[in-house]
Amino acid sequence: MSKYLAITGGVGGAKLALGLSRILGPSDLGFLVNTGDDFEHLGLHVSPDIDTLMYTLSGLSNPQTGWGRVGESWNFIESLGELGGETWFKLGDRDLAVHVRRTVLLAGGERLTDVTATLFRALGVEYRTWPMSDDPVRTLIDTDAGQLSFQHYFVRERCEPAVRGFEYRGADTASAIPEFIAWMSDPDLAGVIICPSNPFLSIDPILALDGIREALMACTAPVIAVSPIVGGEAIKGPTAKIMEELDVPRDARAVAMHYRDLLDGFILDETDRRLVEPIGALGLQVAPAQSLMRTLDDKINLAHTALKLLEAC
Amino acid sequence: MSKYLAITGGVGGAKLALGLSRILGPSDLGFLVNTGDDFEHLGLHVSPDIDTLMYTLSGLSNPQTGWGRVGESWNFIESLGELGGETWFKLGDRDLAVHVRRTVLLAGGERLTDVTATLFRALGVEYRTWPMSDDPVRTLIDTDAGQLSFQHYFVRERCEPAVRGFEYRGADTASAIPEFIAWMSDPDLAGVIICPSNPFLSIDPILALDGIREALMACTAPVIAVSPIVGGEAIKGPTAKIMEELDVPRDARAVAMHYRDLLDGFILDETDRRLVEPIGALGLQVAPAQSLMRTLDDKINLAHTALKLLEAC
Numbered sequence: 001m002s003k004y005l006a007i008t009g010g011v012g013g014a015k016l017a018l019g020l021s022r023i024l025g026p027s028d029l030g031f032l033v034n035t036g037d038d039f040e041h042l043g044l045h046v047s048p049d050i051d052t053l054m055y056t057l058s059g060l061s062n063p064q065t066g067w068g069r070v071g072e073s074w075n076f077i078e079s080l081g082e083l084g085g086e087t088w089f090k091l092g093d094r095d096l097a098v099h100v101r102r103t104v105l106l107a108g109g110e111r112l113t114d115v116t117a118t119l120f121r122a123l124g125v126e127y128r129t130w131p132m133s134d135d136p137v138r139t140l141i142d143t144d145a146g147q148l149s150f151q152h153y154f155v156r157e158r159c160e161p162a163v164r165g166f167e168y169r170g171a172d173t174a175s176a177i178p179e180f181i182a183w184m185s186d187p188d189l190a191g192v193i194i195c196p197s198n199p200f201l202s203i204d205p206i207l208a209l210d211g212i213r214e215a216l217m218a219c220t221a222p223v224i225a226v227s228p229i230v231g232g233e234a235i236k237g238p239t240a241k242i243m244e245e246l247d248v249p250r251d252a253r254a255v256a257m258h259y260r261d262l263l264d265g266f267i268l269d270e271t272d273r274r275l276v277e278p279i280g281a282l283g284l285q286v287a288p289a290q291s292l293m294r295t296l297d298d299k300i301n302l303a304h305t306a307l308k309l310l311e312a313c
Numbered sequence: 314m315s316k317y318l319a320i321t322g323g324v325g326g327a328k329l330a331l332g333l334s335r336i337l338g339p340s341d342l343g344f345l346v347n348t349g350d351d352f353e354h355l356g357l358h359v360s361p362d363i364d365t366l367m368y369t370l371s372g373l374s375n376p377q378t379g380w381g382r383v384g385e386s387w388n389f390i391e392s393l394g395e396l397g398g399e400t401w402f403k404l405g406d407r408d409l410a411v412h413v414r415r416t417v418l419l420a421g422g423e424r425l426t427d428v429t430a431t432l433f434r435a436l437g438v439e440y441r442t443w444p445m446s447d448d449p450v451r452t453l454i455d456t457d458a459g460q461l462s463f464q465h466y467f468v469r470e471r472c473e474p475a476v477r478g479f480e481y482r483g484a485d486t487a488s489a490i491p492e493f494i495a496w497m498s499d500p501d502l503a504g505v506i507i508c509p510s511n512p513f514l515s516i517d518p519i520l521a522l523d524g525i526r527e528a529l530m531a532c533t534a535p536v537i538a539v540s541p542i543v544g545g546e547a548i549k550g551p552t553a554k555i556m557e558e559l560d561v562p563r564d565a566r567a568v569a570m571h572y573r574d575l576l577d578g579f580i581l582d583e584t585d586r587r588l589v590e591p592i593g594a595l596g597l598q599v600a601p602a603q604s605l606m607r608t609l610d611d612k613i614n615l616a617h618t619a620l621k622l623l624e625a626c
Binding site: 042043044072073075076077078079080082083084085093094095096097098100101103104107118119122123 | 355356357385386388389390391392393395396397398406407408409410411413414416417420431432435436
């Protein structure tokens with residue numbers, strides 16, 4: 001009864017999560033998800049990374065856009081625009097139901113953890129999926145255009161301003177949830193996988209929380225990460241651009257260095273084989289893999305590689 | 314430059330309002346609207362009577378349902394149901410934009426009066442439309458099934474419980490808005506029309522407010538009402554059923570009696586001509602009219618009758 005934890009943020013993480021879910025059952029696999037991107041918009045609590053995982057695992061994600069729901073309609077946002085409302089954040093009519101339901105349940109006093117479980121179950125997903133915290137943490141991006149909230153940087157400004165640094169506001173007082181702590185101290189825990197998500201925007205907010213980095217350091221099971229950087233570029237999103245702006249070398253080794261104190265193993269793309277040795281020199285087990293996850297088989301294969309590497313660590 | 318005020322609640326009132334708007338321009342006609350049906354639902358501020366008037370005057374009302382918007386889609390509410398949310402109040406995807414926009418603007422500290430003006434203008438309606446108050450007033454219905462909120466009685470329970478009485482909660486501390494008070498004391502005011510709305514559910518909440526009945530009693534311009542009861546039946550809605558349950562005679566004369574202390578004139582349906590004399594005996598000018606408003610011409614004709622009666626009073 002080996003148990004695993006996957007730590008994930010946006011689309012890349014959700015893809016590997018889907019692969020893992022085709023190998024491991026709901027009692028053996030838990031997900032810890034970034035909520036630093038959460039925000040209040042139009043009076044609604046939006047949790048983009050939780051929703052990306054939920055739509056991916058339930059088969060409702062939109063493969064064209066990479067966000068939101070498949071078979072979506074846009075009558076709400078069109079009408080809102082006619083009324084002078086904000087339309088830069090594209091809320092689909094069906095997607096909106098998730099945000100409204102979440103907001104109603106949170107307003108009723110439920111924990112985000114329990115609300116998340118309710119929403120996942122309603123869409124047929126039985127995997128434990130935990131927000132990194134029930135307390136609000138907000139990722140702010142210091143840019144050459146000033147400090148921006150995550151969604152203003154990511155959606156409204158399309159990641160164009162140059163990044164100087166990050167603030168994970170609230171992280172110093174937010175706590176990890178008890179379910180995560182219990183999972184981490186379960187003697188059956190066989191490994192932790194940091195998914196190929198943006199280290200600065202998706203994973204660091206999680207690691208900044210009281211109790212999470214400590215739990216990963218203390219845990220006896222191996223911890224591995226999958227590089228989101230392939231051949232010096234991010235598969236999706238602004239990771240490579242941000243590394244450039246922060247004067248960090250744009251390669252998988254820099255990602256391994258970033259997580260170094262937590263890691264026992266590392267997966268990089270097979271096209272980056274030249275980095276196996278330098279990363280191995282950091283004291284890590286390194287496995288090259290086909291890490292572009294276009295098909296479901298790609299996702300399952302990468303998940304298999306991750307589980308094999310955890311066994312070898 | 315004669316100015317008029319129409320006091321209105323639901324669908325019947327909105328129809329006459331549309332007729333009046335085809336005769337009088339935006340500087341000569343104001344509407345005072347019931348907000349006793351307003352409620353918080355799914356965290357949103359819903360103002361059903363304001364919206365009915367807005368959709369009617371802007372040409373967006375749905376003639377099939379009698380509520381909501383034309384060309385509506387229902388993906389939000391369908392998805393909300395899949396997530397275990399409340400679906401008894403059918404919110405269309407486009408209609409939802411109005412409630413979200415209103416809620417955002419109210420949360421930003423704007424008065425309902427100003428929010429209403431913003432929404433009407435956005436949909437191209439220039440007529441002054443005032444909520445009866447910026448303060449919350451909630452119509453509660455005492456029934457044989459206990460006290461019910463308006464929407465629970467009207468929508469969820471489909472007006473089935475027998476009515477014993479009403480409470481207009483908040484009316485004792487709510488105030489009329491200054492724009493209405495100014496309009497009522499304008500020397501150009503030429504008349505007030507109480508539209509054919511439900512006297513108990515649509516008009517009485519308005520009259521219960523501090524300053525409104527007084528302004529109508531004090532005003533030098535004539536006040537008339539249009540009967541919502543035709544041949545002992547309501548054209549739409551539970552008016553006749555409620556009169557029966559309250560042991561009030563189900564006819565136009567009982568409506569005239571209900572508003573008696575305010576009125577100078579009264580319009581009843583031409584099929585109720587036998588009541589012209591008994592209502593005249595109350596000291597009112599009485600005009601029979603074709604009061605079923607099926608076509609736009611019907612609405613305009615009834616509006617003309619109302620303006621003529623005001624002239625005669």
